[in-house]
Amino acid sequence: MDGDRRRNEREFILAAMVGNIDRMKEFLEKGVDVNCRHPYGWTALHTAAINRRSQVVKFLLDSGADPNIQDNFSNIYQVARENRTSPISVEVLRESEFTTLLRHDQMYRGCTALHYAVLADDHESIQTLLSAGANPLNTNEYRFKPEDYSRDIGMKTMMQKHSERYIAEQKQKQVEERRKFPLEQRIKQRIIGQEGAITTVCGAIRRKENGWYDEEHPLVFLFLGSSGIGKTELAKQVAEYLHKGKKNAFIRIDMSEYQQKHEVAKFIGSPPGYIGHDDGGQLTQKLRASPNAVVLFDEVEKAHPDVLTILLQLFDEGRLTDGKGKTIDCKDAIFIMTSNLASDEIAEYGMQLRAEADKINQQRYEGRPEDLEITETITISRRFKEKIVRPILKNHFQRDEFLGRINEIVYFVPFSRSELLKLVGMELEKWAKQAKEKHNIELNWDPMVFDVLADGYNVYYGARSIKHEVERRLVNQLAMAHESGLITPGCTVFVYADLPKSEEEKYKLQDSPSPIKIRVKSKGTDNFTDVDPSEHLKSSGQEHEKK
Structure with missing residues (x-):
């Protein structure tokens, strides 16, 4: 054939x-x-x-x-x-x-x-x-x-x-494509929240695309905020938008690998006569292959001062000289640095602004619950930037000229309640898709589950804390139930929240297992049955010990 x-x-x-x-x-x-x-x-x-x-x-x-x-x-x-x-x-x-x-x-x-x-x-x-x-x-x-x-x-x-x-x-x-489908809309399809950060970055990209920028210098951003809050993802989305999925057009450099003085050679390549001369530098090799790439310097505050000197040359002149003495022109590149400096201060300030916005919303829309999910764009005040954040940055980097070459300092703030619910929804949809594709199991849930899982948000770990909460409270149960044979291919699993009905009951249950429970409807049946994978596992273990 x-x-x-x-x-x-x-x-x-x-x-x-x-x-x-x-x-x-x-x-x-x-x-x-x-x-x-x-x-x-x-x-x-x-x-x-x-x-x-x-x-x-x-x-x-x-x-x-x-x-x-x-x-x-x-x-x-x-x-x-x-x-x-x-x-x-x-x-x-x-x-x-x-x-x-x-x-x-x-x-x-x-x-x-x-x-x-x-x-x-x-x-x-x-x-x-x-x-x-x-x-x-x-x-x-x-x-x-x-x-x-x-x-x-x-x-x-x-x-x-x-x-x-x-x-x-x-x-x-x-x-025409940009006019019909602006960059902000594209990015918001992939990133939850961070309205202010997205607006700032998209504005700078728009200036560059339409020729309203300084062509002698590359575009430089510094992203500030806690971990797991969208800094790296926003950089990836900018690269995807500008370069339509070209693999070498997004360069990510982990700056924690360049904490020692001698590691500068690894960054730009060793000079002639030294070990590794022919290998080239991690940054210079990639920039030579794609001089207009989006380059992400992750955790830039961890880099050695000599590496920052190289970055200053790169940001100021738009070119870089490697260990062999060859110059790479990269004025068209976009450089994005991320840092956890001042992340605690930004998180605390952001939470304060969120609380104020929520209070205003509650007062403004009281009696009209359908409007309570209005998203407030959190605007960081100039006073906070100048009096709180800039001294922290200046104290760490020890040079005004380095900070002066940054076009935009972008602030990433903690998620609002409505944004947390969207993050939970994304995680549940992801696991529902995996349950269907890998195990032929239908996964549904009660809306109250969103609130319980959103409570697991940790402002210092961002979206990762929601991911871990879903895995800890729900996915662990599904895995145990699957191993125990309580859920099988073709069945339907319904996830619900078994919440306390009074303050007294809430106090008694504060150290009890997760209020997230599951019901199972086997293939060919009409009724759901409550299952408790942990109790089933415990009883199975006791039976095994008796034998």
């Missing part, structure tokens, strides 16, 4: 080579993938483009072919080694099933159909590919764009104009 599939794919690509569209339709009806590859790496679209089959190119694109798919063929010698055959056999097959136009001493790996259409000087195919979304800026493995394969100045000029038009169109699309 697998042999038939491979044979059909090869015949489909040969039909593209000779321009037999009717034959190609037959293979597509048989289930052949329009983007299937020849054993040596090219696709039907590549074959049609290099052989000037413009009608076939149009047919393939209309059938769903990817205009930007890349060829995997490297050179006849490497392919021969990979397939355990001779270079001559590879050469003969390539000329008979792909093209005779390509030179054997040149490398084409990573070429798109547009590269091949330019090389074949096929204007009609080029226009068809561009109209279908082919990117004229795509480079192959050897950094060549389609225009680099132009045979004359006329073709090169035409491709350069297409590239300029493509860049302008992409910029316009990005502007």
Whole structure:
């Protein structure tokens, strides 16, 4: 069966080579993938483009072919080694099933159909590919764009104009996309709360995107606040927004690894003649690969002062010199430092502001409970920043010029009650999804569960404390019940809160087990049954001891 599939794919690509569209339709009806590859790496679209089959190119694109798919063929010698055959056999097959136009001493790996259409000087195919979304800026493995394969100045000029038009169109699309779906909305889908922090960061990013920033200096942020409150996640979301998921566009450096003077070499690389000279630095290597990345310096307060001197050069001049003396220009990068300095003061101040906001809300909307979840943006006063936070930062970093190169100091405050309930909801949804996917168990809950779990919030550990509370009070019970056979595939689990009904009862139960309880409805039954996994485990252990 697998042999038939491979044979059909090869015949489909040969039909593209000779321009037999009717034959190609037959293979597509048989289930052949329009983007299937020849054993040596090219696709039907590549074959049609290099052989000037413009009608076939149009047919393939209309059938769903990817205009930007890349060829995997490297050179006849490497392919021969990979397939355990001779270079001559590879050469003969390539000329008979792909093209005779390509030179054997040149490398084409990573070429798109547009590269091949330019090389074949096929204007009609080029226009068809561009109209279908082919990117004229795509480079192959050897950094060549389609225009680099132009045979004359006329073709090169035409491709350069297409590239300029493509860049302008992409910029316009990005502007429209940002207008329809602002950065704030995107980030708020992933981060609970922190309205003030998100607004500050998005404002700075917007200035940069639209050309309203100092191009001689990179953008620098300092994120302050307790652990588990969204600092790292916000940095990740900025990188995701700006670079659309490119893995090397988000660089995270743990500054607790650079507490000693000699570890500066690990940061930027050792000078010539020293051990590790050829390895390069952890930061410089990554910045050289992606000079416009979002760089996160985690727990920057733990770094040695000599490392901070390097950061000062980086923030001030937008460039960095590595251990080999080579300079990396990174003015387009965004640098984000996180720190726990003044986190206790910010948490205490934030809680005070939250309490004041809640009191005002209660008074303003008394008698209208549906409005009580209004979110108040907590604004940190200038006096608090100047009189409380700045002296702490200045005392630690010991240099005004370092703080002076920070564009925005961003404050992350404790969560409000409504935000905590959302965090609990996210955690429960995550575990419900896992229960369904891994164990085929339906997990539902009573709304009162949210309040009980939200009470486990610890202002110094942020969202992590909610995560741990859900695991401790609920997930532990589910795991015990699963191990004991109390919950089985196909059953439904209902989570509820067994709360005390009076103050006296509340006092008696203050040291008792979790008020989070579970009921189970087995597959094929109609009624729920209360189960207590810990009691079941205890009784099972006693029976085992008797035996």
